[in-house]
Amino acid sequence: MNTSLFHWRHRVTYAECTIGNHxxxxxxxxxxxxxxxxxFRHAGQPLTRLQETDTLLPVIxxxxxxxxxxxxxxxxxxxxxxxxxxxxxxxxxxxxxxESGRLLVEGATVHACTxxxxxxxxxxxxxxxxxxxxxxxxxxxxxxxxxxxxPVS
Amino acid sequence: MNTSLFHWRHRVTYAECTIGNHxxxxxxxxxxxxxxxxxFRHAGQPLTRLQETDTLLPVIxxxxxxxxxxxxxxxxxxxxxxxxxxxxxxxxxxxxxxESGRLLVEGATVHACTxxxxxxxxxxxxxxxxxxxxxxxxxxxxxxxxxxxxPVS
Amino acid sequence: MNTSLFHWRHRVTYAECTIGNHxxxxxxxxxxxxxxxxxFRHAGQPLTRLQETDTLLPVIxxxxxxxxxxxxxxxxxxxxxxxxxxxxxxxxxxxxxxESGRLLVEGATVHACTxxxxxxxxxxxxxxxxxxxxxxxxxxxxxxxxxxxxPVS
Amino acid sequence: MNTSLFHWRHRVTYAECTIGNHxxxxxxxxxxxxxxxxxFRHAGQPLTRLQETDTLLPVIxxxxxxxxxxxxxxxxxxxxxxxxxxxxxxxxxxxxxxESGRLLVEGATVHACTxxxxxxxxxxxxxxxxxxxxxxxxxxxxxxxxxxxxPVS
Numbered sequence: 001m002n003t004s005l006f007h008w009r010h011r012v013t014y015a016e017c018t019i020g021n022h023x024x025x026x027x028x029x030x031x032x033x034x035x036x037x038x039x040f041r042h043a044g045q046p047l048t049r050l051q052e053t054d055t056l057l058p059v060i061x062x063x064x065x066x067x068x069x070x071x072x073x074x075x076x077x078x079x080x081x082x083x084x085x086x087x088x089x090x091x092x093x094x095x096x097x098x099e100s101g102r103l104l105v106e107g108a109t110v111h112a113c114t115x116x117x118x119x120x121x122x123x124x125x126x127x128x129x130x131x132x133x134x135x136x137x138x139x140x141x142x143x144x145x146x147x148x149x150x151p152v153s
Numbered sequence: 154m155n156t157s158l159f160h161w162r163h164r165v166t167y168a169e170c171t172i173g174n175h176x177x178x179x180x181x182x183x184x185x186x187x188x189x190x191x192x193f194r195h196a197g198q199p200l201t202r203l204q205e206t207d208t209l210l211p212v213i214x215x216x217x218x219x220x221x222x223x224x225x226x227x228x229x230x231x232x233x234x235x236x237x238x239x240x241x242x243x244x245x246x247x248x249x250x251x252e253s254g255r256l257l258v259e260g261a262t263v264h265a266c267t268x269x270x271x272x273x274x275x276x277x278x279x280x281x282x283x284x285x286x287x288x289x290x291x292x293x294x295x296x297x298x299x300x301x302x303x304p305v306s
Numbered sequence: 307m308n309t310s311l312f313h314w315r316h317r318v319t320y321a322e323c324t325i326g327n328h329x330x331x332x333x334x335x336x337x338x339x340x341x342x343x344x345x346f347r348h349a350g351q352p353l354t355r356l357q358e359t360d361t362l363l364p365v366i367x368x369x370x371x372x373x374x375x376x377x378x379x380x381x382x383x384x385x386x387x388x389x390x391x392x393x394x395x396x397x398x399x400x401x402x403x404x405e406s407g408r409l410l411v412e413g414a415t416v417h418a419c420t421x422x423x424x425x426x427x428x429x430x431x432x433x434x435x436x437x438x439x440x441x442x443x444x445x446x447x448x449x450x451x452x453x454x455x456x457p458v459s
Numbered sequence: 460m461n462t463s464l465f466h467w468r469h470r471v472t473y474a475e476c477t478i479g480n481h482x483x484x485x486x487x488x489x490x491x492x493x494x495x496x497x498x499f500r501h502a503g504q505p506l507t508r509l510q511e512t513d514t515l516l517p518v519i520x521x522x523x524x525x526x527x528x529x530x531x532x533x534x535x536x537x538x539x540x541x542x543x544x545x546x547x548x549x550x551x552x553x554x555x556x557x558e559s560g561r562l563l564v565e566g567a568t569v570h571a572c573t574x575x576x577x578x579x580x581x582x583x584x585x586x587x588x589x590x591x592x593x594x595x596x597x598x599x600x601x602x603x604x605x606x607x608x609x610p611v612s
């Protein structure tokens with residue numbers, strides 16, 4: 001059962017914008033990384049600590065759908081949910097919302113679990129247990145293996 | 154029939170790398186933008202000229218699959234191919250290769266065609282004609298509507 | 307008389323780091339921009355509002371001295387102080403500190419005051435009044451026209 | 460005597476621009492890094508090779524003067540010259556020019572010479588010999604220790 005989504009607040013800077021006053025399409029991945037880092041801390045598993053226990057979670061796939069433009073000085077809410085929690089991989093679903101509630105971006109990232117030498121390894125059980133409450137299910141509309149986080153085939 | 158893929162050469166800088174000596178996952182989208190800009194110039198349709206004729210091609214979807222890490226000072230080859238050329242949208246398939254020939258990243262971007270006021274419009278016929286030779290077909294393995302460029306839903 | 311420095315907290319992301327686990331030298335300018343944007347809001351003069359009254363503050367000079375490396379996940383404190391408040395220009399002194407108190411970066415930016423058409427104009431009196439409490443003086447060691455904010459000549 | 464400046468060509472992308480169609484102030488440091496990397500290769504001393512011989516050249520100071528705006532798709536010329544070649548430090552003077560010849564940015568960077576463990580070391584004699592032809596002198600107007608590359612204190 002899902003307890004709650006994690007939300008992260010982000011204020012848009014000039015550095016993130018491009019011509020036409022909107023956030024450059026690649027910068028949303030920077031913003032998602034920032035939000036995921038805070039999510040892991042919130043779940044009691046900061047990425048720096050995972051690294052000390054020989055665990056990395058490199059992104060092996062990323063997808064973004066741009067629904068609307070974020071502008072300079074906008075306050076964005078980044079939703080972080082886990083779409084898939086498997087033995088050696090992890091997938092996130094993200095939504096980035098304008099403070100008005102308008103959906104701006106849907107994003108999904110798929111991560112492998114590896115050692116520092118980038119060899120695949122199982123997600124440590126302590127990490128899996130900490131993440132489990134954040135796994136969303138279809139009924140909640142964020143879709144385990146459906147929607148934007150579906151495997152590419 | 155496809156004449157040839159467009160190729161763009163890119164040398165990796167420190168600015169693009171992150172910890173662990175590999176290109177940060179978002180920076181590949183910057184590199185793809187650079188390559189597409191040069192592709193449009195190569196096709197005789199530089200983006201600055203399209204803008205003067207009230208045509209923008211904003212990205213509405215982007216997908217990346219990370220197959221291997223690009224490192225500082227690596228020389229990358231970015232392949233640019235058109236996966237879909239429709240009335241009001243355009244999709245690109247990209248591959249980023251290491252100079253050894255190793256595949257590092259597969260990327261796809263979907264673009265709308267809009268006016269400067271961001272209203273949807275048909276792709277101008279002159280632009281469509283210039284892009285047509287770069288449309289790839291399934292037999293070539295870059296897949297019109299298959300693979301990573303397939304629609305998400 | 308100086309009331310107090312403005313302080314801004316920033317957590318380092320992977321996006322900001324480069325090889326060797328330290329923040330890339332250019333990213334500190336992004337961080338300073340973020341801090342200045344928040345400073346203007348704190349002073350009751352958000353940059354978006356200044357823009358509505360035909361006022362821009364483009365950077366005409368920037369200087370950075372790197373004293374130590376900020377690393378992934380470090381929490382930085384960015385100090386914002388005004389080193390010079392003249393008729394048509396404004397200069398900031400910044401220090402970026404590690405949470406341990408260690409000085410990492412000293413930075414200075416010099417800004418012109420212009421209209422949206424980039425023509426020089428006087429700093430509006432309301433803005434000048436709002437900024438005046440943040441002007442630092444030599445005795446405080448952040449130096450009006452000394453140190454890193456000194457004119458280049 | 461100076462043989463010649465090194466010049467590097469850079470085409471501006473959307474990724475580098477911000478609101479108002481000009482290059483974001485921090486991105487010029489990325490462009491200077493790219494140009495210096497190519498300069499070291501040109502001088503027969505690629506940075507990757509220096510690293511293999513336990514030599515790093517971290518930036519300890521950077522200064523930029525913004526004289527004009529570079530816009531999307533502009534072709535820039537980056538001049539690279541050595542302003543100072545001392546025992547354990549190295550300083551560069553840069554100018555970024557529009558293809559029309561207009562000066563856009565003056566930049567200076569000061570580098571320490573260190574081991575991979577970031578301990579100061581002398582610039583290896585082979586490196587110093589390779590760089591010597593690129594040292595500019597006052598008479599050429601790029602100034603050894605004058606102008607923007609002058610020491611701050």
